[in-house]
Amino acid sequence: MAGILVFSDRTNLALEILTAAGVIGGTAKVLVINNDEQAQALSDAGADVYKLSNDDISLADVGQVAEVLKEAAEKLNADIILLSSNRRGKELAGRLAQKIGAGCLTDVSAINVNGDKIECQRNALGGATVATQYINGDKKVIAVSPRSFAPFAGSGGSINEIDITIPASTVKVLEVKPKAADTVDIAAAEKLVIVGQGLNSKDDIPMIEELAAKIGAEVACSKPVATDKKWFSEEHVVGLSGKICKPELAIILGVSGQVQFTVGIRDAKVIAAVNTDENATINTMADYVLTADLHEVVKEMNEILG
Amino acid sequence: MNVVVAMKQIPDLQQIRIKNRQPVFDDVPLTFGSIDKNALEAGVNLKENGLADKVIVLSAGNEDLEDTIKEALAAGADEAFLILGDDLNGAESSVIAQVLTAGIKQIEDVGLILFGEGSGDNYSGQVGSRVAEILGWPQVGYAGAVKVEGNKAVVTRVLEDAEEVVEVSLPAVITVVSGINEARIPSVTQILKAGKKPKEIVEEDELDEINKDALITTVSNLAPESDRKRVVVKSTAELVDKLKSENMI
Numbered sequence: 020m021a022g023i024l025v026f027s028d029r030t031n032l033a034l035e036i037l038t039a040a041g042v043i044g045g046t047a048k049v050l051v052i053n054n055d056e057q058a059q060a061l062s063d064a065g066a067d068v069y070k071l072s073n074d075d076i077s078l079a080d081v082g083q084v085a086e087v088l089k090e091a092a093e094k095l096n097a098d099i100i101l102l103s104s105n106r107r108g109k110e111l112a113g114r115l116a117q118k119i120g121a122g123c124l125t126d127v128s129a130i131n132v133n134g135d136k137i138e139c140q141r142n143a144l145g146g147a148t149v150a151t152q153y154i155n156g157d158k159k160v161i162a163v164s165p166r167s168f169a170p171f172a173g174s175g176g177s178i179n180e181i182d183i184t185i186p187a188s189t190v191k192v193l194e195v196k197p198k199a200a201d202t203v204d205i206a207a208a209e210k211l212v213i214v215g216q217g218l219n220s221k222d223d224i225p226m227i228e229e230l231a232a233k234i235g236a237e238v239a240c241s242k243p244v245a246t247d248k249k250w251f252s253e254e255h256v257v258g259l260s261g262k263i264c265k266p267e268l269a270i271i272l273g274v275s276g277q278v279q280f281t282v283g284i285r286d287a288k289v290i291a292a293v294n295t296d297e298n299a300t301i302n303t304m305a306d307y308v309l310t311a312d313l314h315e316v317v318k319e320m321n322e323i324l325g
Numbered sequence: 326m327n328v329v330v331a332m333k334q335i336p337d338l339q340q341i342r343i344k345n346r347q348p349v350f351d352d353v354p355l356t357f358g359s360i361d362k363n364a365l366e367a368g369v370n371l372k373e374n375g376l377a378d379k380v381i382v383l384s385a386g387n388e389d390l391e392d393t394i395k396e397a398l399a400a401g402a403d404e405a406f407l408i409l410g411d412d413l414n415g416a417e418s419s420v421i422a423q424v425l426t427a428g429i430k431q432i433e434d435v436g437l438i439l440f441g442e443g444s445g446d447n448y449s450g451q452v453g454s455r456v457a458e459i460l461g462w463p464q465v466g467y468a469g470a471v472k473v474e475g476n477k478a479v480v481t482r483v484l485e486d487a488e489e490v491v492e493v494s495l496p497a498v499i500t501v502v503s504g505i506n507e508a509r510i511p512s513v514t515q516i517l518k519a520g521k522k523p524k525e526i527v528e529e530d531e532l533d534e535i536n537k538d539a540l541i542t543t544v545s546n547l548a549p550e551s552d553r554k555r556v557v558v559k560s561t562a563e564l565v566d567k568l569k570s571e572n573m574i
């Protein structure tokens with residue numbers, strides 16, 4: 020089986036991709052760029068780590084990192100490169116694939132080896148469908164969606180040095196502003212109360228939070244509520260470009276139900292939808308449908324639940 | 326300098342029906358991906374602030390594009406550069422990247438190429454990166470803000486846990502997130518007038534050396550099975566009762 024090279028800027032995602040590499044088979048080597056802590060953590064988990072220390076390399080320079088990965092793959096005899104489908108990984112995937120003449124699949128949520136084909140699943144048509152696809156040819160770049168595989172846990176890892184020289188990056192990082200830490204993990208929540216643009220104002224959020232607290236749920240939202248209105252951080256977004264959630268219960272308030280949203284919640288066990296529009300698409304994928312003003316419904320629920 | 330905005334013609338996803346788990350495309354109108362419209366708005370903003378001369382929309386697709394493009398011209402683009410080919414709608418990222426690059430090479434004084442971070446349908450996010458690689462230009466993905474200062478761009482890249490402000494020299498490729506702006510919605514009269522804006526149309530087979538080898542094979546593309554109860558409840562109290570009876574609350 021072909022050699023596999025794994026790279027992610029995030030240690031937790033690199034561990035998930037190592038599990039994906041195990042599904043493909045063959046021997047996986049992990050490249051770690053300028054991050055001793057990550058090298059240690061991955062080798063402790065049982066990975067064969069190739070540590071590259073070179074201050075000329077900047078993760079912000081996607082063209083340069085793609086060149087580094089190309090050279091590392093050549094040195095380490097890898098035809099298959101597995102990346103994380105977080106933003107850095109996705110941006111890198113296309114550039115690297117173009118550089119090495121590979122086919123590329125991003126946002127891959129499942130992998131199944133069928134003979135000599137590595138069949139990958141990813142959402143298509145905005146999430147309306149799930150496509151099963153494989154890359155033709157030996158060279159492949161696959162970016163794996165976060166949380167699609169369990170973190171790798173093995174033994175007998177190693178740390179090796181790898182040397183790659185490259186001209187210094189021309190992309191200048193002027194400033195890094197960490198986002199305010201938001202530790203909510205809606206993808207792991209058992210229950211979610213999800214609000215969409217039907218919510219009138221930011222002032223209505225406390226009663227949504229009150230409902231969530233009463234039933235032991237986390238609060239999540241549709242994308243525009245976070246990216247346009249900025250009422251929640253993007254950590255709260257359900258959907259194609261947010262989080263794929265599989266809660267036991269989802270109470271969905273004032274969301275129209277466009278595919279890019281529903282793909283993130285369709286695996287919930289029970290869905291209740293509240294919308295003023297009785298023909299809202301969201302109603303077609305709900306177990307319980309209530310045509311009403313969400314603000315009234317939430318007030319009443321808070322009263323009933325005491 | 327001119328700004329090129331690359332936009333993808335896609336079916337209006339809200340109007341796709343699912344029959345026997347298969348998507349049905351009959352009579353589904355074509356439009357542009359919504360994040361592509363944010364990219365266009367970002368380009369038009371640069372022009373309106375005197376930082377770009379012309380905004381040129383670049384798109385590859387089937388002949389319907391001649392009609393679809395009006396929407397982009399109405400929303401502030403000055404010109405369109407269209408590459409038409411029967412098999413270009415839904416073609417692979419690797420093919421589209423080559424085709425778009427061939428188009429870019431025919432447009433003069435390109436300082437910036439803007440894309441949405443992902444298309445509205447496939448959302449694979451490859452084409453911008455592939456075009457940057459073919460041209461050998463720097464790139465910044467997931468831009469939440471773009472400033473042009475002389476022959477440089479200062480771009481805020483919005484990552485999951487941080488924002489990274491980077492400076493790149495032009496020409497460069499930038500992909501934007503939907504939060505960068507609110508795209509204007511052109512009026513019907515603007516759309517009608519847009520038909521008069523200049524359009525350059527090139528047939529795909531006039532372009533040299535497009536490698537059309539399929540790099541991806543699709544085994545299946547099916548809607549997931551869903552069996553929801555769809556019980557209509559009349560009141561909040563009834564909803565609470567139902568959820569209680571399922572031991573959910």
Ligand SMILES: Cc1cc2nc3c(=O)[nH]c(=O)nc-3n(C[C@H](O)[C@H](O)[C@H](O)COP(=O)(O)OP(=O)(O)OC[C@H]3O[C@@H](n4cnc5c(N)ncnc54)[C@H](O)[C@@H]3O)c2cc1C
Pocket residue numbers: 214215216217218240241242243244256257258259260261262272273274275276277278279280283293294295296299311312313314358359360443444445446448
């Ligand atoms: C590539 C791509 C990726 C995307 N990724 C995502 C994603 O990950 N997640 C996501 O959510 N979206 C995503 N989108 C956007 C998506 O297409 C929709 O625009 C978005 O989901 C709409 O959000 P919404 O339902 O809250 O708003 P709207 O579509 O505006 O719907 C609001 C709903 O609220 C109802 N309503 C109004 N007032 C009330 C009231 N008082 N009480 C009850 N109901 C009321 C209305 O009837 C309507 O149904 C993506 C789009 C693209 C192109």
